[in-house]
Amino acid sequence: MKKTVTAIIATSAIAFAISAHANVGKELAKDAKITIKEARAIALKAHPGKVTDEELEKEDGGSGLRYSFDIKHGKAKIQEVGVDAITGKVLENAAEGENPD
Numbered sequence: 001m002k003k004t005v006t007a008i009i010a011t012s013a014i015a016f017a018i019s020a021h022a023n024v025g026k027e028l029a030k031d032a033k034i035t036i037k038e039a040r041a042i043a044l045k046a047h048p049g050k051v052t053d054e055e056l057e058k059e060d061g062g063s064g065l066r067y068s069f070d071i072k073h074g075k076a077k078i079q080e081v082g083v084d085a086i087t088g089k090v091l092e093n094a095a096e097g098e099n100p101d
Helices: 002-029 036-046
Strands: 050-058 065-072 079-084 090-095
Touching: 002 050, 036 050, 036 065, 036 079, 036 090, 065 090
Parallel strands: none
Antiparallel strands: 050 065, 065 079, 079 090
16 A cells, blocks of 8 residues: 555656646747747757657757757767757757766
8 A cells, every 4th residue: 555655646746747847848938939840850950860858948058948859869879959949050969968957
């Protein structure tokens, strides 16, 4: 019984965190000039592979609003590609560091 309650609490916390994160991205999306679909295409042109994670976030550099994509190509390490949500310019294209976002 205790394990079941713990599992339910943990699952609820994860669901809430994901939902809260998604809402932040949706809130920021109204300020973006390009869509996530357009940004994804730009990111994949800069570094072909499979997108394993994506988000819209406020971050220093460029307009201050960027789409961030984690892209994996084969067995290579994850590449982080940042695309400015206003201009569509690639702001970052580097191997993800030891402390990923």
